[in-house]
Amino acid sequence: MVEGKRVAVVVPALEEELLVADTIRGIPAFVDVIVVVDDHSGDATAERARATGDPRLEVIEHARNQGVGGAIATGYARCRDLAVDVTCVMAADNQMDPSELASLVGPVARGEVDYAKANRLVSGEAWQLIPRSRYLGNAVLSLLTKIASGYWHVADSQAGYTALSLGALRRLDLDRLYRRYGFPNDMLVHLNVQNARVRDVPSRPIYGVGERSGIRITRVAPRIAWLLFKGFWWRMKEKYVIRDFHPLVFFYALGALMTIVGFLLGLVVTISRLGWGNDITTATIVLVALLLVSGTQFTLFAMWFDQEANKDLR
Missing domain, CATH: 3.90.550.10 (Spore Coat Polysaccharide Biosynthesis Protein SpsA; Chain A)
Known part of the structure; x- marks a missing residue:
C-alpha cells in the first residue's frame, strides 16, 4: 500500500x-x-x-x-x-x-x-x-x-x-x-x-x-x-460539442478548411502555370496567401484556446 x-x-x-x-x-x-x-x-x-x-x-x-x-x-x-x-x-x-x-x-x-x-x-x-x-x-x-x-x-x-x-x-x-x-x-x-x-x-x-x-x-x-x-476530431466532438460547447471547434474547422482550400488552389495555379503557361493574376496570388495565412491564424488561435481550456488538468 x-x-x-x-x-x-x-x-x-x-x-x-x-x-x-x-x-x-x-x-x-x-x-x-x-x-x-x-x-x-x-x-x-x-x-x-x-x-x-x-x-x-x-x-x-x-x-x-x-x-x-x-x-x-x-x-x-x-x-x-x-x-x-x-x-x-x-x-x-x-x-x-x-x-x-x-x-x-x-x-x-x-x-x-x-x-x-x-x-x-x-x-x-x-x-x-x-x-x-x-x-x-x-x-x-x-x-x-x-x-x-x-x-x-x-x-x-x-x-x-x-x-x-x-x-x-x-x-x-x-x-x-x-x-x-x-x-x-x-x-x-x-x-x-x-x-x-x-x-x-x-x-x-x-x-x-x-x-x-x-x-x-x-x-x-x-x-x-x-x-x-x-x-483529435473525436475529442473535439465529445468534449467541445456534446459535453460542453466551446467556440474553438469553429476556429479549428475554419483553420483546416482555409488551409486545405488555399493549398489546393495554390497547387492548381502552380500546375496551370508550369504545365500550360497560364498567367497568374495578382488577385489569385492574394487569395491563396489570404487563405493560407488566415487558416494558420485560425489554427493557432484554436490551439491556444485548447491549451487554456486544459491548463488546470495538471
Missing part, C-alpha cells in the same frame, strides 16, 4: 520468457497485486511468470493475440473488478526502473492527479541512451499527441510506465481504447475527454538489458499519426 491505497501492477507480456521473471522480482513490496497478461505468447512467458512463486501474482493468458493495448485493457479490467485504488503498468522487458514506481504512484494515491506517466525525454541521458530513430520518432509523436489529446504539458507520449486512479479507470470505456502500440496516445485522448488530471514524472531510460523490441518506427508511426488524427 501507498498512502493507505492498494496498488496493482499490470504487466503486459508477449514472448518475454527471458525477462518477465526479473521484472516481477523487481516489483517493490508496497505493491499488493501483480497481474501478468500473457498476450498469446509462443514461448514459456506464462510459465516463467508463475515460477517466481510471488503470492501477489495472477497470470491471465489470452487465447489470441490482442496487442499490447489489449493486454493492458485486460489487466485494467481485472484491477477494476478488484477495486484496486492505483493501477500501474510496467512492461515485461525489465526496461522500467522499479525504484521509480513510488514516484508514479505517490501523486495518484494522494489524489493530486488521476494519471501519472513516465517522461524519459527530460533526462539528459535520453539522447545518448535511446536509439536515435526512436528518439526522433517519439519526439514527433509527442508533439502530435499534445495537439490530439489537449495535454500540452505532457511529453514522451510513447512511455508506457504509468499509474492510474480507480476513479479514472472506472470512467474509461476500455472497449474503445486502441489495442496496439498507439495505446498510450489513445489513452491520453480518452482521459482528456474525462477531464482527468495528468502529470509527467521524470524517468531514466533503460536499454541494453536483453530486451527485444517489436516496434518498427516506419510502420508504427504512420498508424499512430492516423490514430491521433481520428482521436
Whole structure:
C-alpha cells in the first residue's frame, strides 16, 4: 500500500520468457497485486511468470493475440473488478526502473492527479541512451499527441510506465481504447475527454538489458499519426460539442478548411502555370496567401484556446 491505497501492477507480456521473471522480482513490496497478461505468447512467458512463486501474482493468458493495448485493457479490467485504488503498468522487458514506481504512484494515491506517466525525454541521458530513430520518432509523436489529446504539458507520449486512479479507470470505456502500440496516445485522448488530471514524472531510460523490441518506427508511426488524427476530431466532438460547447471547434474547422482550400488552389495555379503557361493574376496570388495565412491564424488561435481550456488538468 501507498498512502493507505492498494496498488496493482499490470504487466503486459508477449514472448518475454527471458525477462518477465526479473521484472516481477523487481516489483517493490508496497505493491499488493501483480497481474501478468500473457498476450498469446509462443514461448514459456506464462510459465516463467508463475515460477517466481510471488503470492501477489495472477497470470491471465489470452487465447489470441490482442496487442499490447489489449493486454493492458485486460489487466485494467481485472484491477477494476478488484477495486484496486492505483493501477500501474510496467512492461515485461525489465526496461522500467522499479525504484521509480513510488514516484508514479505517490501523486495518484494522494489524489493530486488521476494519471501519472513516465517522461524519459527530460533526462539528459535520453539522447545518448535511446536509439536515435526512436528518439526522433517519439519526439514527433509527442508533439502530435499534445495537439490530439489537449495535454500540452505532457511529453514522451510513447512511455508506457504509468499509474492510474480507480476513479479514472472506472470512467474509461476500455472497449474503445486502441489495442496496439498507439495505446498510450489513445489513452491520453480518452482521459482528456474525462477531464482527468495528468502529470509527467521524470524517468531514466533503460536499454541494453536483453530486451527485444517489436516496434518498427516506419510502420508504427504512420498508424499512430492516423490514430491521433481520428482521436483529435473525436475529442473535439465529445468534449467541445456534446459535453460542453466551446467556440474553438469553429476556429479549428475554419483553420483546416482555409488551409486545405488555399493549398489546393495554390497547387492548381502552380500546375496551370508550369504545365500550360497560364498567367497568374495578382488577385489569385492574394487569395491563396489570404487563405493560407488566415487558416494558420485560425489554427493557432484554436490551439491556444485548447491549451487554456486544459491548463488546470495538471
